[in-house]
Amino acid sequence: MSTDSNVALEIQKQATEAHKRQNRKKSLSIFLFLVPAVIIYLIFILYPIIATFNYSLLDWNGMGEQVFIGLDNFKALFTDPAFWLALRNNMYLVLVSIFVQVPLGLLMALVILSSIRGKRALNVLYFLPYLMSAVAIGLLWVFMFDPAKGPINNVLNMFGFESISWLASNNIAIISVLIVLVWQFAPFYMILFKASMVGIPEELYEAAEIDGANGMQKFLNITFPSLMPTIVTSSILAVVGSLKTFDVFYIMVGGSSGGSTEILGTYMYRQTFVNFNMGYGSAISAVMFVIALASVIIILFSDSQRKKRGDLA
Amino acid sequence: MKLGKKILLYVLAISLLLFTSYPFLYMVSTSFKSMGGFFENPFSVFPKSFTLEQFTSVFEMGLVTYFINSVLITVVSVVLVVFISALASYPLSRMKFRLNRPIFVLFLVGMMIPIHATLIPIFVMSNELGFYDTLLSLLGPYVAFALPISIFIMTQFMSEIPVELEEAAKLDGAGNWMIFSKIMFPNMIPAISTVVIYNFVHIWNEFIFALILIKSPENMTLPIGLQKFYGEFSVNVPGLMAALTLASIPVIAIFIIAQERVVSGLTSGSVKG
Known part of the structure; x- marks a missing residue:
């Protein structure tokens, strides 16, 4: 009896040993599969973010001595009119994304999903702007907006209007760049909307048709509500997107108009890599990171709320 | 109607x-x-x-160098991204362990990080390591910023590959590496091509890292080269337009060939910029 239980115990012990060994082997292989990605992520994303916060506490020109000055950079930043101006321009970017790019993208998606002829070709042609490099886009539009030889003023002249110097005067310059961003990003939203519209069940429309709904009613009561999650996510993503914006502004109005066309991205670049205020530039980056992080938390939170509601339903 | x-x-x-x-x-x-x-x-x-005189003249003005540099850095980065993100996606999609979810979320959050928040330390780092003003300095940041979306796309795809395939191989005594390289990877061609194309477009067009990390014309990529063209030859509008056209051709060609992959990459990430 006792030997029996001893044997059983021994077997069990061996089993757990084997299990442990297997577990250790499993952990090792998980580690090996993940390690290249995690290391690269740590070195080139996580560490730099922490370092940015660290640099933001310094007075430093990038080469000489690093002087610790506490939160002075942030104090200076929050009383810096150029910073608030840049932040305001970023707000414009967000608003234009939500109220111009998103609706235009929706319109494009509606057109290429309608019964129009040549949908396939339109799909490609509408999407082309998004594929060009932002640098190419910026340069192309500099010439589109050219006061003397640009096609846009040419069209204005044809209709009897006077030429406008699009990129020279501050207020118009920012509008010009915003138009270019609409051109660049509306196709992106078109793709998002197209994908979510294809996912709407056909039965909904059929049922509505039986109830005698017309096209507009179908759009307002079926299409639009089904797209709401996409619209909400896109709107919050617009905040993150505006923080990532740099290239087109830099190319089209970079430093030319005395700060009023500056956005956070270009202001940070100028402070850091033109004026060599590494500490101050880091403070701007840190603020940009915090805004982005806050948006992400809002997205994740609203997403989990939506899922919860979905589970209850 | x-x-x-x-x-x-x-x-x-x-x-x-x-x-x-x-x-x-x-x-x-x-x-x-x-x-x-x-x-x-x-x-x-x-x-x-x-x-065609504009095209021949921009080639003579150095566009070929920028073009070759862009091809080099894009191809090397994309190949690395595919392998590294496929490796990481295997345990994230198929294995249970405590840190699975946190690591996955950490990668996802990476999609939202503004590049500016990493610029200065990466600039300092590449100076200290002596990579500044080489194509190599771009490799780390390009791969790192491509990882989040790539891992996301691949993990999602891999978790839909039937478990039976894997179990049969396990019964035959195959280890994790065997399963990954012989079963998972070959079954992931659609996800891999999405990742390749999505990242090709973004890395081909990338500007700000190249702007701060590259100085010499012989190391410039196309976006930086185009900007330099503009500074030097802003009067020669047709020449500049020829350069812009040439720089846009590869990406547009890829889109026309593989439209669906581009679209699925965009919609799965829903990340702008």
Whole structure:
């Protein structure tokens, strides 16, 4: 009896040993599969973010001595009119994304999903702007907006209007760049909307048709509500997107108009890599990171709320 | 459909078409004009005479170097991204362990991080390591910022590969590496091609890292080279348009060949910029 239980115990012990060994082997292989990605992520994303916060506490020109000055950079930043101006321009970017790019993208998606002829070709042609490099886009539009030889003023002249110097005067310059961003990003939203519209069940429309709904009613009561999650996510993503914006502004109005066309991205670049205020530039980056992080938390939170509601339903 | 509505739809479609395509048409047609032809008639979309002189002259002005550099850095980065993200996606999609979810979320959050928050330390780092002003300095940041979306796409795809395939191999005594390389990887071609194309487009067009990390013309990528062209030859509009056209061709060609992959990459990440 006792030997029996001893044997059983021994077997069990061996089993757990084997299990442990297997577990250790499993952990090792998980580690090996993940390690290249995690290391690269740590070195080139996580560490730099922490370092940015660290640099933001310094007075430093990038080469000489690093002087610790506490939160002075942030104090200076929050009383810096150029910073608030840049932040305001970023707000414009967000608003234009939500109220111009998103609706235009929706319109494009509606057109290429309608019964129009040549949908396939339109799909490609509408999407082309998004594929060009932002640098190419910026340069192309500099010439589109050219006061003397640009096609846009040419069209204005044809209709009897006077030429406008699009990129020279501050207020118009920012509008010009915003138009270019609409051109660049509306196709992106078109793709998002197209994908979510294809996912709407056909039965909904059929049922509505039986109830005698017309096209507009179908759009307002079926299409639009089904797209709401996409619209909400896109709107919050617009905040993150505006923080990532740099290239087109830099190319089209970079430093030319005395700060009023500056956005956070270009202001940070100028402070850091033109004026060599590494500490101050880091403070701007840190603020940009915090805004982005806050948006992400809002997205994740609203997403989990939506899922919860979905589970209850 | 009623006629009125139909007309409205076509008017809308054509207005949108003009908005999206006219600048494009302007770029391509101007690049076929001679300088004289351009000044004579800068707006016409159909030039009276076609010339290829602009294309040959931008090639002579160094565009070839930028082109080769762009191809090099893009291809190397994309290959690395595919392997590293496929490796990481295997345990994230198929294995249970405590840190699975946190690591996955950490990668996801990476999609939202503004590049600016990493610029200065990466600039300092590449100076200290002696990579500054080499193509190599771009490799780390390009791979790192491509990882989040790539891991996301691959993890999602891999978790849909049937478990039976894997279990059969396990019974035959195959280890994790065997399963990954012989079963998972070959079954992931659609996800891999999405990742390749999505990242090709973004890395080919990347600007700000190249702007701060590269100084010498012989190491410049296309976006930086284009900007340099503009600074030097801003009077030569047709020449610049030829350069822009050439720089845009690879990405547009890829889109036309593999439309669906580009689209699925965009929609799965829903990340702008």
